[in-house]
Amino acid sequence: MRASLIQIAVDEGESVDSRRRRTASLVRDQAGADLVVLPELWTTGAFAFEEFGSAAEPLQGPTYEAMAKAASDAGVWLHAGSIPERASDGTLYNTSLFFAPSGDLAASYRKIHRFGFDKGEAVLMGAGEDLVTVRLPDTTVGVATCYDLRFPELFRGLVDAGAETLVVPAGWPERRRAHWTLLAQARAVENQAFVLACGTAGTHAGVPQAGHSIVVDPWGAVLAEAGSDEEILTVEFDPGKVATTREQFPALKDRVLGLPAPRR
Numbered sequence: 001m002r003a004s005l006i007q008i009a010v011d012e013g014e015s016v017d018s019r020r021r022r023t024a025s026l027v028r029d030q031a032g033a034d035l036v037v038l039p040e041l042w043t044t045g046a047f048a049f050e051e052f053g054s055a056a057e058p059l060q061g062p063t064y065e066a067m068a069k070a071a072s073d074a075g076v077w078l079h080a081g082s083i084p085e086r087a088s089d090g091t092l093y094n095t096s097l098f099f100a101p102s103g104d105l106a107a108s109y110r111k112i113h114r115f116g117f118d119k120g121e122a123v124l125m126g127a128g129e130d131l132v133t134v135r136l137p138d139t140t141v142g143v144a145t146c147y148d149l150r151f152p153e154l155f156r157g158l159v160d161a162g163a164e165t166l167v168v169p170a171g172w173p174e175r176r177r178a179h180w181t182l183l184a185q186a187r188a189v190e191n192q193a194f195v196l197a198c199g200t201a202g203t204h205a206g207v208p209q210a211g212h213s214i215v216v217d218p219w220g221a222v223l224a225e226a227g228s229d230e231e232i233l234t235v236e237f238d239p240g241k242v243a244t245t246r247e248q249f250p251a252l253k254d255r256v257l258g259l260p261a262p263r264r
């Protein structure tokens with residue numbers, strides 16, 4: 001399989017409309033790839049909390065329309081990153097859109113773990129409740145978003161649902177870049193799965209972004225890693241490696257479920 005991770009620069013000097021047009025064109029340029037991945041909240045920036053409300057869209061808003069067309073023009077599976085979604089009851093969600101090569105929506109995922117503790121996304125957005133996987137011709141993809149990467153139980157849930165490739169769009173800050181690469185490798189090793197993690201470049205809301213999108217194989221080897229600037233990271237990988245890794249080193253079979261609480 002060939003995947004392209006488009007590490008978009010999200011800077012304040014560019015309007016959302018311009019970035020949306022530019023991103024659609026970058027997706028079209030990936031014709032021939034099997035899967036294209038965009039980052040989290042690339043229209044506004046993941047830390048531009050004050051813009052979430054004004055830039056929010058219904059699920060089938062302008063970003064959906066532009067990305068559905070770009071996916072079908074390029075003939076690729078497109079994880080179009082996430083948008084600030086305004087649901088019909090007014091609640092905001094950090095919602096990922098995943099399109100089939102036909103341009104039809106294959107799945108959407110509302111981020112479960114919201115970042116910010118008692119500020120930002122954590123108070124402005126609602127929490128998703130559903131785990132989401134998508135069957136591609138050669139692999140089953142499980143999706144998660146940015147801060148979700150810190151919560152291994154979510155990824156175990158995706159593996160239990162059949163995931164072999166874990167796709168994580170993000171807007172991860174430079175100051176915690178070491179966590180980003182470490183956690184991407186940890187999720188790959190413990191789940192014996194590919195991890196495709198696509199971040200943003202640039203600086204928005206005063207927060208320099210880490211970039212360093214990364215692709216890790218089921219043994220924890222880094223297949224490709226981007227630098228800090230806008231970049232398209234292209235990688236070829238063999239989805240069959242998940243089954244062979246799980247057969248040859250069958251650690252997932254040794255899971256002990258329902259461990260008792262510690263004795264006091």
Ligand SMILES: NC(=O)CCC(=O)C(=O)O
Pocket residue numbers: 040046114115145146147148150170171172173176179
């Ligand atoms: N947008 C996010 O979820 C940021 C997460 C983050 O900065 C961290 O986990 O550290």
